[in-house]
Amino acid sequence: MMHTLEVDLGDRSYPIYIGAGLLEQQGLFAPHVAGRTVMVCTNTTVGPLYLERILGTLQLAGAKAAHSVVLPDGETYKDWPTLQRIFDALLTQHCDRKTVIVALGGGVIGDMAGFAAATYMRGVPFIQVPTTLLSQVDSSVGGKTGINHPAGKNMIGAFYQPQAVVADIATLNTLPDRELSCGLAEIIKHGAIADTDYLLQVEQWMPRLLARDAEALALVVKRSCEIKADVVSKDEREGGLRAILNFGHTFGHAIEAGMGYGQWLHGEAVGCGMVIAAQLCLRMGRLSADEAARLKKIVIEAKLPAIPPALGVDRFLELMAHDKKNDAGAIKYVLLSGLGKASTSPADEALVRQTLTDLGAGA
Structure with missing residues (x-):
């Protein structure tokens, strides 16, 4: 069975x-x-798993010509030199403004190929x-498309919508266990910020x-996409509501940058970031002890880390100062007011410091 959803963005819907x-x-x-x-x-x-298959499908779908560029794997390569390899391939094959770029891979490939599409020949x-x-x-x-900078994750990029998203659940059969857990982090996030019934279902499943x-995976992919599509349709460029999708990411991005990209995978950092954020919410009186403990339990059950690396509190705050949600130099956190209810808010630095210290983030 195939599920079909629509991201409602007017003439940019897909x-x-x-x-x-x-x-x-x-x-x-x-x-x-065609x-x-x-x-x-x-x-x-x-590439070795699925490239020939997708090239064959595209040719049968009527593509005039189907080329490919194979990049090194890993977050550490989400940078300018690797992006340049995409542009080199496009120019070598004399690709024009009607060329369609297909991103076949995980988040790094999707972000980089999307950014190349947004900027090659101006789109x-x-x-x-x-x-x-x-x-x-x-x-x-x-x-959201882009690349990393040594000072911060996804700091260089563009909002550029795809023509379609084709999510083949069968490709998850070849996914390493560690990468599967990373996806579960974002699934947990969607339940935590928007749908407590969904969070319960994820916990039970x-x-x-x-x-x-396969059935469970297809249904959670569908529900997570529904939640994200609803938020994006209301706030495409993260002017307000969309920022809630970054729950756990302010701390998570700091972990990724501080450890060196690729040492902690994105989902691992987000999973731990949600635990830190929940503990901060507990200190602020926004979450009960039971709610914070439950979220941590689900993260651990997904085989994600719940203890942050000992980067040092000052280093954490320095890295979080580069977060894109920040306003006039103040760090803005995505916080919960009970499970299923998220919003952006500043937080008292002393509370943040104490939370990080208590969780073992101090050097």
Whole structure:
């Protein structure tokens, strides 16, 4: 069974297709690639598994020519030199403004290919084909594209919506366990910020999700995409509401940057970041002890870290000062007022320091 959702953004609206075996469904790609040149961006891990398959599908869908560029795998390569390799491939193949870029991979490939699409010849179409759980439930939807800077994650980028998102659940069968847990972090986040019934379902289904039950995975991908699509349709460029999707990310991005990109995976950092944020909410009287403990329990059950690295409190605050949500130099946190209710807010620095210290983040 295939689920179809719509991200409602007026003339930039697009479908999300969720199901097993979608990489072979040429009808999903034909409306976007027929008669056009296609450049598939992938990496050295995903390429050997699925590149030839997607190239064949695109050719059957009517692509005039189908090329590919294979990038090194990992967050550490989400940078200018690696992005340049995409532009080199596009220019070598004489790709024009009608060329369609296809992002085949996880969040790093989706972000980089999307940013290349946003900027090559001032904008060409692209399609997201996410192959990790994290990218299927989160990063492939919403149009955030970009690369990292040593001073902060995703600091260079653009809002640029895809033509379609094709999420083939079958690709999750080849996903390493650690990457599967990373996707669960974003799923937990969606329940924590917007839907307590969904959070309960995720909690109850955790054994099925870890066992890669196809039905359970398809349903959580669908529900997470529904939550994110609803938020994005109301606030495409993160002027207000959309910032709640960054719950756990202010602390998480600091962990990623402070440890060195790739040492902690994004979902691992977000999972731990949610635990830190929940403890801060507890100190502020916004969450009960039971709610904070429950969220931490779910994170641990997803096989995600709940203890932050000992970066040092000052270093944490320095890194969080680069967060994109910040306003006039003040760090803005995504906080919960009970599970299922999120908003952005400043927080007293003394409370943040005490929270980080108590959780073991002090050097």
